[in-house]
Amino acid sequence: MMARGFTPKVVTASDLFEGDVVYLARGGIWTRSLADAQLIESESAAREILSGAESVNGGLVGVYLADAEAGPDGRPRPVHYREAIRAKGPSNYCHGKQSGG
Amino acid sequence: MNTIVTDDGFRDDDWTLGFRNWENAEQVDGDLPEGPALDVPNSIAGEDLVDFFASAPMIRVPFPSHVDGRGFTLARRLRLLGYRGRLRARGHVLPDQYLMARRCGFDEVEIDRDLALRQPEELWRPCDSWRTRNYQARLRASGSA
Amino acid sequence: MYRYNDFDRSYVRDRVEQFRKQVERRIDGTLSEEEFKPFRLMNGLYLQLHAYMLRVAIPYGTLDSRQMRQLAYIADRWDKGYGHFTTRQNIQFNWPKLRDVPDILEALADVEMHAIQTSGNCVRNVTSDHFAGASADEINDPRPVAELIRQWSTDHPEFAFLPRKFKIAVTGSPVDRAVTRAHDIGLRMVRDDDGNDGFEVIVGGGLGRTPVIGTVIRDFLPEADLLPYLEAILQVYNAIGRRDNKYKARIKITVRETGVEAFRTLVEDRFPVLRRVFEGGDRDFARQIRAAFAEPEYADAPTSPFDAAMDNDPAFRAFARTNLHPHKNPDYGIVTISLKAHGATPGDATSDQMRLIADLAEAFGHDEIRISHEQNIVLPHVHKKDIPAIRAALSEAGLGTANIGLASDIIACPGMDYCALATARSIPIAQQIANRLKDIEAEVGSLKIKISGCINACGHHHVGHIGILGLDRAGTENYQVTLGGDATESARLGDRAGPGFSADELIPAIERLARRYIEVREDEGESFIETYLRAGKEPFRTALYGEAPRPAAASRS
Numbered sequence: 001m002m003a004r005g006f007t008p009k010v011v012t013a014s015d016l017f018e019g020d021v022v023y024l025a026r027g028g029i030w031t032r033s034l035a036d037a038q039l040i041e042s043e044s045a046a047r048e049i050l051s052g053a054e055s056v057n058g059g060l061v062g063v064y065l066a067d068a069e070a071g072p073d074g075r076p077r078p079v080h081y082r083e084a085i086r087a088k089g090p091s092n093y094c095h096g097k098q099s100g101g
Numbered sequence: 102m103n104t105i106v107t108d109d110g111f112r113d114d115d116w117t118l119g120f121r122n123w124e125n126a127e128q129v130d131g132d133l134p135e136g137p138a139l140d141v142p143n144s145i146a147g148e149d150l151v152d153f154f155a156s157a158p159m160i161r162v163p164f165p166s167h168v169d170g171r172g173f174t175l176a177r178r179l180r181l182l183g184y185r186g187r188l189r190a191r192g193h194v195l196p197d198q199y200l201m202a203r204r205c206g207f208d209e210v211e212i213d214r215d216l217a218l219r220q221p222e223e224l225w226r227p228c229d230s231w232r233t234r235n236y237q238a239r240l241r242a243s244g245s246a
Numbered sequence: 247m248y249r250y251n252d253f254d255r256s257y258v259r260d261r262v263e264q265f266r267k268q269v270e271r272r273i274d275g276t277l278s279e280e281e282f283k284p285f286r287l288m289n290g291l292y293l294q295l296h297a298y299m300l301r302v303a304i305p306y307g308t309l310d311s312r313q314m315r316q317l318a319y320i321a322d323r324w325d326k327g328y329g330h331f332t333t334r335q336n337i338q339f340n341w342p343k344l345r346d347v348p349d350i351l352e353a354l355a356d357v358e359m360h361a362i363q364t365s366g367n368c369v370r371n372v373t374s375d376h377f378a379g380a381s382a383d384e385i386n387d388p389r390p391v392a393e394l395i396r397q398w399s400t401d402h403p404e405f406a407f408l409p410r411k412f413k414i415a416v417t418g419s420p421v422d423r424a425v426t427r428a429h430d431i432g433l434r435m436v437r438d439d440d441g442n443d444g445f446e447v448i449v450g451g452g453l454g455r456t457p458v459i460g461t462v463i464r465d466f467l468p469e470a471d472l473l474p475y476l477e478a479i480l481q482v483y484n485a486i487g488r489r490d491n492k493y494k495a496r497i498k499i500t501v502r503e504t505g506v507e508a509f510r511t512l513v514e515d516r517f518p519v520l521r522r523v524f525e526g527g528d529r530d531f532a533r534q535i536r537a538a539f540a541e542p543e544y545a546d547a548p549t550s551p552f553d554a555a556m557d558n559d560p561a562f563r564a565f566a567r568t569n570l571h572p573h574k575n576p577d578y579g580i581v582t583i584s585l586k587a588h589g590a591t592p593g594d595a596t597s598d599q600m601r602l603i604a605d606l607a608e609a610f611g612h613d614e615i616r617i618s619h620e621q622n623i624v625l626p627h628v629h630k631k632d633i634p635a636i637r638a639a640l641s642e643a644g645l646g647t648a649n650i651g652l653a654s655d656i657i658a659c660p661g662m663d664y665c666a667l668a669t670a671r672s673i674p675i676a677q678q679i680a681n682r683l684k685d686i687e688a689e690v691g692s693l694k695i696k697i698s699g700c701i702n703a704c705g706h707h708h709v710g711h712i713g714i715l716g717l718d719r720a721g722t723e724n725y726q727v728t729l730g731g732d733a734t735e736s737a738r739l740g741d742r743a744g745p746g747f748s749a750d751e752l753i754p755a756i757e758r759l760a761r762r763y764i765e766v767r768e769d770e771g772e773s774f775i776e777t778y779l780r781a782g783k784e785p786f787r788t789a790l791y792g793e794a795p796r797p798a799a800a801s802r803s
Binding site for chain 2: 271277403404516
Binding site for chain 1: 326664
């Protein structure tokens with residue numbers, strides 16, 4: 001693996017009302033799809049965007065930065081299996097995001 | 102100024118005799134009802150305060166965080182050991198915990214201005230029957246704390 | 247069964263209204279998330295990986311058909327049509343919305359249920375023997391004691407903000423089905439030479455990061471002294487338990503760091519004054535509660551349908567061998583309904599299955615249902631004549647699996663498929679092991695496999711004959727195996743077998759363990775755990791890792 005100083009990130013949280021996973025997209029808009037999230041490429045930007053997101057987190061719980069990478073289409077995809085499960089849903093039933101609902 | 106919460110609601114602090122730290126307090130023999138209140142750490146054993154009961158008209162117990170429940174057990178222990186003076190909880194106590202504090206033997210709660218603004222007076226008012234309307238009072242012979 | 251009195255009823259209603267207001271204050275911002283969190287946890291509401299999760303208390307695992315039907319209704323109306331029964335005899339709903347939770351709690355209150363103290367750093371829902379009041383081997387029904395503890399611990403003003411959660415288990419039988427030695431306090435009913443009931447009080451057991459088998463702090467505590475003694479233990483723990491490190495905050499660490507003798511002295515010092523406060527005031531309640539748990543009026547009828555099925559139907563015999571336990575009335579049986587169909591999620595039941603079980607309990611089971619900590623459902627009082635009909639109905643609904651106590655009867659926590667604390671998945675591992683061992687499990691016999699998806703050990707892996715712990719090793723799920731654990735009265739922590747396995751490597755490795763047992767056992771009468779304790783770890787270690795000593799980092803196949 002190539003040594004890199006910074007793993008790209010997305011800002012993610014849980015929705016206060018629904019409890020489901022949300023991601024920060026460009027323009028400060030929250031989305032329910034990881035593919036639509038903003039992939040942050042530098043540490044300073046990550047810090048700045050995270051603190052901006054935390055300061056207006058009225059309808060959100062537990063805002064944090066999650067590792068991500070650009071997929072073949074350039075859109076973010078998860079690096080760690082925990083984030084993969086969050087982005088998709090549980091493996092025993094077709095519930096959560098994979099159900100489209 | 103901090104706000105004092107009692108069963109009657111919010112009021113300013115009427116305590117004029119000052120406070121002293123337990124660490125600096127000299128043990129005093131005999132009755133000294135006019136003494137200052139005693140500030141004690143919530144980690145203290147109730148037994149260690151018995152000698153101060155007569156000289157401390159008020160004991161104040163800190164709640165550094167609303168999830169640190171040591172003060173509840175300390176208050177109940179002081180009451181069980183015979184302390185009859187005023188017991189005050191001070192710090193991060195939420196309205197939802199006010200009755201826990203009362204039922205453990207506290208007379209009042211001291212909160213700062215920010216907390217008083219964010220958790221306004223109407224949230225703190227207990228129902229009249231709080232002393233008896235709980236499982237613990239029903240199970241104890243004395244019918245309350 | 248215990249029925250709510252007016253006080254219970256209004257108390258639970260008040261709590262629903264209180265929580266409704268707390269939710270409103272959270273939504274309008276008067277309560278921060280940090281402030282709201284202990285209150286939502288105290289009402290059983292977690293925020294998990296994909297959604298909120300509501301954990302509903304089933305006190306000491308006892309419920310009736312009306313309550314079971316209401317759980318089914320809640321699953322359909324506010325969740326996704328199923329519920330997950332847990333190792334704490336509770337049920338969890340995995341998909342509620344925050345705004346709906348007060349309505350769900352109200353629906354629970356309608357049937358004398360609640361979610362109070364199923365989470366948070368307080369005294370949790372008390373657990374007990376799932377065969378209580380029915381099993382032939384018990385001294386007395388422990389549920390009246392559990393109910394008394396439920397009432398005493400509910401909203402106890404001193405103990406809502408303890409250093410950490412606090413779990414109490416009670417058994418009335420010398421055969422421990424309640425894992426009392428792995429609880430913060432375990433109570434084992436004993437009877438003294440004069441015929442008086444009391445308790446052996448065990449303190450400081452627990453699993454998690456630092457597994458500890460509890461220590462006996464009192465050999466015989468008279469039943470009448472129970473509440474003041476519990477209160478004394480809790481007072482000491484609340485005063486001196488560590489709050490600087492959540493991994494050292496459980497009472498097992500307090501007891502270890504203080505020393506058992508010093509801890510006992512602190513408790514005994516506080517006990518007399520508390521005893522005077524109670525002055526036996528709880529005894530009237532205790533008597534009323536015990537009266538509510540009177541034995542059912544047993545039917546007097548021939549058991550011929552059962553006898554015929556035993557004689558003529560091998561599949562029924564297999565079911566009876568695993569899923570039927572001796573009842574104190576010889577014409578009756580205790581039927582365990584497996585929530586472990588091969589390949590299914592351990593502990594899950596659909597709303598239709600819940601309603602069927604409610605119907606069966608009502609028709610054939612004196613309207614009683616139990617949830618076991620092994621994540622199955624029990625009909626504790628069934629006349630033998632009705633068991634063939636029950637089995638037929640269960641089989642039709644996918645609930646007839648004859649595997650209780652066998653390799654596929656696996657305890658598994660929800661793991662990373664749902665839980666925010668998990669480090670690896672548990673459910674797919676359980677599903678694959680059950681399928682893999684299906685054809686040999688009857689030959690293997692009694693084998694307890696327990697799987698946890700993180701160090702917190704909700705899946706009790708330390709006390710599994712085979713324990714599996716899922717961890718995150720450099721971004722990959724990795725599973726550690728322990729061997730020789732025991733959850734019963736001969737409680738024992740399992741031994742680490744060696745290096746962990748990937749998910750793919752793990753499943754065949756578990757099969758090798760089962761096959762090695764068959765090779766090594768003296769005869770069919772020697773169970774897996776007996777063989778392990780006799781033959782030691784070595785034959786099982788080599789089944790996992792091969793004969794030659796291998797470096798720890800080597801990968802396995």
